[in-house]
Amino acid sequence: MAAVLVALSGCGAPASPGAGGSASPTVSPGASDSTASPGAGSQKATDSPASATASGSATLPAGWKTFTTSDGKLSFDLPAEWSIKDPAGAVPQGGGVFVEVRNPAGKSMATLRTNMVTGAECTTKQPYGMLDSEPLPALKQSGSTPRFTFESRQDNTATDPAKMTVLAYGITSSPEPTGPTACPIFHFFTWPPSGAMFGGVYNPFDTTPGNPPNVDTPEAYMGTPEYKNIRAMITSLRPAS
Structure with missing residues (x-):
């Protein structure tokens, strides 16, 4: 599986999982993309006390x-020992945020970006797997409710086992695929003024420090505290109170 995922679909564009320990992004096969170039400028965010909760987060662990x-x-909850790099890179000239969440070992758990402009065409579909899915009504926009998903795409043309399967988790506004194949993974969701992303990549071939031990399948990964924490963090995203 590729060490890093670029998410694409019939109406989306790639997004890097962020800086800090991530490889350069590679485009999923069969898709063309167009993304607004980020400009200079950065914004600094702050952590709220553990007792500070907002709508969409019923109970803070x-x-x-x-x-x-x-x-x-926007607000979201995260384990106290995880850190946030803010900004994680250049933000669009028109504003927006770009933050990266890391565990104590420095491994990237997810990145959040807003004010993203997307556009792409799906030219090739691949076998897919939907491992996890949950609607997120707190992020509903214009009658559309995005979903948290953990999903896979299979590249049957790849000869390297590490590149045969792409696995990623994040929030999407795209309809759930039907049938045996789907466009490349599109982890972008509708958020004013255009779009946003909050997600990351699962790489079972990654042996760098900070990974859960003895985990080599997405099903096993879903049972780890790391995945459960990532899932709880991403699904806690909501408009700030």
């Missing part, structure tokens, strides 16, 4: 903290 983006528009 013990030992967790709440993070609110520097523009005051």
